[in-house]
Amino acid sequence: xxxxxxEFGEVVVRKNAWVVNxxxxxxxxxxxxxxxxxxxxxxxxxxxxxxxxxxxxxxLPVNDPSTQRARDAQKKILAKKARDxxxxxxxxxxxxxxxxxxNLRLSHANTRxxxxxxxxxxxxxxxxxxxxxxLRDYVIIHELAHINHxxxxxxxWDEVALHxxxxxxxxxALKMFTPGV
Ligand SMILES: [Zn+2]
Numbered sequence: 001x002x003x004x005x006x007e008f009g010e011v012v013v014r015k016n017a018w019v020v021n022x023x024x025x026x027x028x029x030x031x032x033x034x035x036x037x038x039x040x041x042x043x044x045x046x047x048x049x050x051x052x053x054x055x056x057x058x059x060l061p062v063n064d065p066s067t068q069r070a071r072d073a074q075k076k077i078l079a080k081k082a083r084d085x086x087x088x089x090x091x092x093x094x095x096x097x098x099x100x101x102x103n104l105r106l107s108h109a110n111t112r113x114x115x116x117x118x119x120x121x122x123x124x125x126x127x128x129x130x131x132x133x134x135l136r137d138y139v140i141i142h143e144l145a146h147i148n149h150x151x152x153x154x155x156x157w158d159e160v161a162l163h164x165x166x167x168x169x170x171x172x173a174l175k176m177f178t179p180g181v
Contacts, residue, residue, distance in 0.1 A: 003042060005049060008032045008056070013045045022048045024056055025077055026070075032056070075108070075126070075181045082106050082126035090122065090140055097163055099144045110180035113139045116146040127179035135177070138170035 001013045012033040022045070023035045036045055049056070083106065090104055102120030115123045122143050128136045141163045149156035160167045 001042060003046065005032075005046075007053070008049075011049065013040075013042070015040065022052075024049075024052065026074065071181050078126045078129045078181060079106070079108075081129040082124070086124050086126075086128065086140075089136070090124065090144075093137065093140050093163070094144055097141075097144065099147050101144070101147060108181075110178070113174065113179050114143040116143045118150070120147075125179040127177075127181065131174075131177060134166070135170050135174050138164050138167055138174065141167070 002010055003013070005011050010031055012027070012031055014033060014035045015038050016035050017038045019035045019037050022037075022040070025033050025035070027033050034045055034049065036048070040048075086106065087104055090101070093099070094101060100120075101116075101122045103122075105121055105123045107115075107123045107125050109125055112123075113125050113128060117123070124140065124143070128139060131139075138160075142160055145156055145159045145163070148159060157167075164170060
């Protein structure tokens with residue numbers, strides 16, 4: 001559900017069975033989102049927003065998403081999402097297809113979605129958290145396939161295709177996004 005707030009504009013309320021205390025975040029489209037416990041009423045969500053107004057203003061200057069401060073806030077949110085999600089997702093695909101990597105490094109680079117070093121470290125960009133899941137998975141599978149192929153040879157792409165048959169479409173779609181915040 002959504003409601004319109006005089007200060008923050010349209011506010012999206014997400015009910016989530018796993019949420020214990022209300023949490024706020026800013027979606028990539030700039031809308032303020034509040035995650036609330038499953039049975040929260042609109043009245044309670046509004047009351048919580050009112051009580052948290054100052055904290056939201058300080059941390060998330062949603063009124064001007066072009067400011068550096070907004071970008072910093074956005075980066076912080078993405079970094080947290082990435083820490084919570086990417087290690088598990090990488091592990092999931094690696095185990096599923098029998099890849100071994102040394103460790104995962106989360107990067108903030110502006111140009112690369114991911115990389116794999118010869119020492120066995122896989123880097124994944126926190127900006128991946130802005131992408132639809134199939135594109136995110138494509139990047140992870142791409143980097144895992146580099147464990148067996150250091151280049152972008154046909155053999156490399158054949159291996160990517162094995163685990164992501166739609167990789168060509170995903171690779172093309174990825175060009176519409178940039179990793180930087
Ligand atoms: Zn590559």
